[in-house]
Amino acid sequence: MIELVDDVPSGVLGLRAGGLVTPDDYRSVVRPAFDSWLEEPRPLRVLAIVDDDFEYADGDWQDASGGVLRRSEWHRLGVVTDNSWVRRMAPIGSMFVPARTRTFRMHRLHDAKTWVGRP
Numbered sequence: 001m002i003e004l005v006d007d008v009p010s011g012v013l014g015l016r017a018g019g020l021v022t023p024d025d026y027r028s029v030v031r032p033a034f035d036s037w038l039e040e041p042r043p044l045r046v047l048a049i050v051d052d053d054f055e056y057a058d059g060d061w062q063d064a065s066g067g068v069l070r071r072s073e074w075h076r077l078g079v080v081t082d083n084s085w086v087r088r089m090a091p092i093g094s095m096f097v098p099a100r101t102r103t104f105r106m107h108r109l110h111d112a113k114t115w116v117g118r119p
Helices: 023-037 061-065 084-096 106-117
Strands: 002-005 013-017 044-050 074-081 100-104
Touching: 002 023, 013 023, 044 106, 074 084, 074 106, 084 100, 100 106
Parallel strands: 013 044, 044 074, 074 100
Antiparallel strands: 002 013
């Protein structure tokens, strides 16, 4: 499941992923949020909170993403998680997103919000 998070600084798109995440979750939540966000020309600052029970389902992720990861509007991506495999994979994933990327532990959520919200 993926859901939008409202408790983020102004100018930040907040997302939370937990449990089994499918390409359909991505299509129905993430794509519309990104599309709406990018209607105005502004930097893309994303706070992604990933719960411990996060896992992703097999499926057509290339089609689901719709090129969002390659957008030039990316500015910052903060990944907040205590999930060990997500923490290990985040630096690798950052090679595919043209944004400054940092990983934070859950107890540093406030720090992540501050960092992602910076201009």
